[in-house]
Amino acid sequence: MTDSSHADAPPLGGSTTAVTVTNAEVADADRSRVFHSWSAQGSLAPLPLAGGSGTTVWDAEGNRFLDFSSQLVNVNIGHQHPKVVAAIQAQAEILTTVAPAHANAVRAEAARLIVDIAPDGFEKVFFTNGGADANENAIRMARLVTGRDKVLSTYRSYHGNTGAAIVSTGDWRRIPNEYARGHVHFFGPYLYRSEFWATTPEEESARALHHLERVVQSEGPESIAAILLETVPGTAGILVPPPGYLTGVREIADRYGILLILDEVMAGFGRTGEWLALDGFDVRPDLITFAKGVNSGYVPVGGVIIPGEIAHHFDERVYPGGLTYSGHPLAAASVVATIEAMRAEGVVDNARRVGAEVIGPRLRQLAERHEVIGEVRGSGVFWAVELVDDRDSRAPLPAAGIATLKSDLLARGLLPFFADNRLHVVPPCVITADDATRGLDIIDEALGAFRH
Numbered sequence: 001m002t003d004s005s006h007a008d009a010p011p012l013g014g015s016t017t018a019v020t021v022t023n024a025e026v027a028d029a030d031r032s033r034v035f036h037s038w039s040a041q042g043s044l045a046p047l048p049l050a051g052g053s054g055t056t057v058w059d060a061e062g063n064r065f066l067d068f069s070s071q072l073v074n075v076n077i078g079h080q081h082p083k084v085v086a087a088i089q090a091q092a093e094i095l096t097t098v099a100p101a102h103a104n105a106v107r108a109e110a111a112r113l114i115v116d117i118a119p120d121g122f123e124k125v126f127f128t129n130g131g132a133d134a135n136e137n138a139i140r141m142a143r144l145v146t147g148r149d150k151v152l153s154t155y156r157s158y159h160g161n162t163g164a165a166i167v168s169t170g171d172w173r174r175i176p177n178e179y180a181r182g183h184v185h186f187f188g189p190y191l192y193r194s195e196f197w198a199t200t201p202e203e204e205s206a207r208a209l210h211h212l213e214r215v216v217q218s219e220g221p222e223s224i225a226a227i228l229l230e231t232v233p234g235t236a237g238i239l240v241p242p243p244g245y246l247t248g249v250r251e252i253a254d255r256y257g258i259l260l261i262l263d264e265v266m267a268g269f270g271r272t273g274e275w276l277a278l279d280g281f282d283v284r285p286d287l288i289t290f291a292k293g294v295n296s297g298y299v300p301v302g303g304v305i306i307p308g309e310i311a312h313h314f315d316e317r318v319y320p321g322g323l324t325y326s327g328h329p330l331a332a333a334s335v336v337a338t339i340e341a342m343r344a345e346g347v348v349d350n351a352r353r354v355g356a357e358v359i360g361p362r363l364r365q366l367a368e369r370h371e372v373i374g375e376v377r378g379s380g381v382f383w384a385v386e387l388v389d390d391r392d393s394r395a396p397l398p399a400a401g402i403a404t405l406k407s408d409l410l411a412r413g414l415l416p417f418f419a420d421n422r423l424h425v426v427p428p429c430v431i432t433a434d435d436a437t438r439g440l441d442i443i444d445e446a447l448g449a450f451r452h
Contacts, residue, residue: 031046084338152228
């Protein structure tokens with residue numbers, strides 16, 4: 001059944017003549033024709049965005065918002081970075097597409113720059129269209145190299161929406177999509193809501209590792225190809241691993257001949273204040289997946305960073321995977337320009353500094369001022385504010401309260417990112433101390449006005 005209020009929505013865009021449209025017209029046209037992800041289509045109220053620059057976006061009527069969401073936590077270099085836009089334009093003048101079987105200079109350069117960021121021993125990049133198919137192919141590689149089938153991942157995780165990636169995902173989105181085989185879940189560390197009755201980060205780490213090893217033993221180590229983890233789980237709550245956890249997982253994987261895949265799709269390329277989030281921990285994985293921040297999503301791209309020992313496994317054996325747009329030249333050009341600009345402009349250092357000197361300290365101050373904040377955690381420009389109905393019970397703030405806060409923040413000119421009962425503070429890595437302070441002031445005002 002169609003909604004007659006949208007059936008005759010006017011055409012928008014695509015004309016050489018400038019047309020002024022309202023937010024309502026844009027939203028109406030969108031709802032009438034676009035099928036949105038993870039949504040009940042009949043209750044949508046999408047925010048119309050018409051443009052952006054740096055850390056600011058604006059709607060069709062010119063209302064401006066400080067982007068504390070980085071869209072889907074991916075616009076690390078900010079909106080419309082001139083060097084990245086220029087690189088895409090220049091590549092479009094040369095060659096807009098090329099089949100992955102051919103060699104291409106800009107693709108090779110993008111791979112070189114990505115490998116340079118990875119730990120020693122990583123040699124090659126398999127390019128994908130995004131993070132989901134990056135994880136999909138990392139799983140495929142692990143199964144082929146080990147000759148085993150099962151993949152272990154945490155319940156609090158998100159790895160994408162393709163066949164194996166969505167079943168590796170631990171949250172609710174997995175349940176209606178469980179078509180892939182061989183996936184087992186376990187609980188990772190989350191001290192604030194510990195599954196292990198832990199009271200310190202050290203206890204949480206040790207008990208979570210014990211739990212993981214018992215799952216490995218119970219599933220049969222000889223059947224497990226890989227452990228897949230987000231280095232810092234993002235949508236699940238920006239769950240910074242406690243001391244020793246990732247090195248402990250590495251030891252368990254080594255003990256049983258299991259490959260360790262670290263998913264850096266959201267946490268990588270400056271987000272935590274490091275080039276890769278794993279740089280903040282003493283761990284070397286067997287495969288690394290990436291997307292999002294590698295080019296801020298300007299053109300869809302992702303990939304798997306592969307060490308020599310796995311890459312050379314396929315020197316004489318055909319790798320049974322590929323994508324039409326693998327290493328697309330427009331995407332590759334945007335990757336090259338992004339990494340070069342981030343290096344030249346000190347973007348990763350900026351993210352680390354703003355997180356340590358502005359965002360972290362201010363959020364901890366807000367936690368002292370506002371009873372609705374249960375916990376603050378994060379690093380760089382990757383923070384979560386856990387919102388609770390009651391500090392003693394730690395009961396999550398209900399959805400109605402979250403909706404009220406979101407509406408108020410938008411009204412005050414801040415575009416937020418909410419996940420469950422959490423406000424994620426995830427602005428672009430290029431944010432200045434002044435803009436970070438301005439955004440945090442808005443959050444302070446909204447929390448001060450909030451009643452629950």
